[in-house]
Amino acid sequence: MGLRDKIKTPKDKGGKKKGASGGGPAPKPPSMVEILKQNKAIFDQKWKENRQNTAKLSDFEIIRTLGTGQFGRVMFVRHLKSKQPKTFFAMKILERQKVVSMMQTDHVLYEKKVLQSIDFPFLVNYRYHFKDNASLYFILEFIPGGEMFTHLQKVGKYPEVQARFYAAQVVLSFEYLHFLGIVYRDLKPENLLIDQFGFLKITDFGFAKRIDEKPTTTLCGTPEYLAPEVIKNIGYNYSVDWWATGILIFEMSSGKPPFASEDPLKIFEKIMNARVKYPNTFNPMLKDIVRNLLMPDVSKRLGSSKGGTDAVKMHEWFKPIDWMKLYQKKVTPPFIPEVKSIDDTSNFEEYDELPILELPEEIYSDLFKEF
Template sequence: MIQFEEAILGLSNDVGALTISNQEEASDDDNVSTRSSITAVDTGSNDYKVKLDQQYVSSTVEPPCPKVGSDDFDRLCVLGRGAFGKVLLVKHRVSKTLYAMKTLKKASVVIHVNNIKTERQILEQVNHPFIVQLYYAFQTSAELHMILEYAVGGELFRFLDQEGMFSEPMTCFYAAELVLALSHLHSLGIVYRDLKPENCLLDQNGHILLTDFGLSKVSLDGKTNTICGTAEYMAPEVLAGLQYDYSVDWWSLGILIYDMLTGSPPFKGNNRQKTIDAIMSKKPTMPYYFTNEAKSLLTGLLRKNPHVRLGAQNKGSDAIRKHRFFRKIDWKLLVERGVDPPIIPVVTDPESAENFDTAFTNEPIIGSPPNALSGFPQQQQNNENHFRHFSYVDISVCS
């Protein structure tokens, strides 16, 4: 099943068990789900008395940036769905450009206001060739909409599932692009916290587009202590409820590299608790076919002590880029997208979303479920106030 943008789309059944407070709190074991994203949630205390335009962008960008609303896009098919909303493939009626439209129901996400705002702000801030781009954000009386770059190649997870495992050169390529993407996030004070194959999309040329920032954290000192993520990819210090920093992303990268090389993560059990126990106490088994370079890299990235983990402390991603596993990578050429990807997605018709799960793309396009609060005007207005300043237009679409 596609777990596209599951942190906010609500594909986790554990959403209802989240602890709500004014500060980030560590969750208990019930809030950690194997291959499902979760987070503790901050709630805002400001009661904004502002009436937002319900149909069009109230953009702070100077004209001639266009104002857009939901009526400016034709909806083609469903790319992903969750309890909170869905992701649709849409076409802009004027430019005919294809986008992925992430739609969230306000009635469902009102208690997750800070997380939604953080995701939107991060997407506005980042600008990197291997990170999905946000073009528009707007809201209606019942929904929030983010218009994102359409990754026509689908999820890396789908290709990994089809292949069973990747060769070391293939793994090296995708890992290298992720190193650059994560390094960019870290330079902006962002801890990603949910790296896994489902969140790594491919563009039409086969390059990585990192997506889903629903669990990301902006931290001025690079430190936080919330228990969140996908259990099989979570670092020991996260599971232990300790304060942690950017190095948790390097642990997750190590898990993902192992996953690509073998077809499954190194730590797993028959249930959630056994998976967590394995992460906390066991060492990863290195298959006989791993090269010395692969073994060395994974040993460094999967150190349980974050202070000695490869990529930790002052050296950061430089230590990872200089590792012999990446000895054949031309980093300057890679960031310029000058290296040919090992997988070129087959795209015969971009509008058919052929690289996405047919369980979603074959669904009929229907409107979101009725807003449970639509009968309470005051509550509806409060919902609008919660998402003040949500609207956005990227300068690249201005003409």
């Protein structure tokens, strides 16, 4: 049920809808707070569910690899049992052995719960999940525009209008996730997909965790995007997502993150020093929002201090953004990727194709019984 279905226009004594023919004011559209509350009620209901094996591998034709990771890969697949003759998805395959050896079991189980519970315009949509003897599978919507990382590498850096457009969608997504009690913890251009219309879709919820204001201490994420409190192992919450937002804005606007090195330890050292060298191309407002997001003191960091997400949205740099129109996708994106058809995968890099691992017997069945 959409938001439009939830709003009922009151009737007057004559049985006519007020506002339908000049008999009264039109119903007021829901505010963002009301939308978030409605979404949270839906989320809470889905969170209680424990759906298992909503599909199987034979339901899909595997076409090609879209990306690779530490635990497996993402494949482009066609759904063979769909009522529509051409229905395509992205299949995320996680090999059980690799997940266990890298101690990521809890993260994978959490990713399943998060994916089946969330629903937001700028977050990738979950469709199915299942498992076999060797692997775990997520079936997600296919986003044909490819990764922001690939597009950013091609152009070097984004014009300010484009960087702000993408950053605003991240802000709205974090507002939604944090309202649900979820910290994302893995923001980076590689996890931001661009759809055929030019809007963002955040993907990869392997590090997402529901904390409900309670601090967590897990060291996870991409080194260049880690907040100081994560490195210090002192306990953190949603503050780390706002720090990462500052890193993203800087990288989109300059072509590289502010703290970079081939040695992760040197990256951590630079983050702890928190000395940012701003390019001359950064105007005062762009520099100001990055500086306030990359504030080492969490109590003073934009988004984590007084005003929360509203303080981020009200920053002068975001003044051109109409937040409700953006949420409704009633704005024109500054860039639309070239997508020739619904099965066009040309915006993704080419990879060597490998067969899907098969095993005669199930491994680690107890660890993944909740998947």
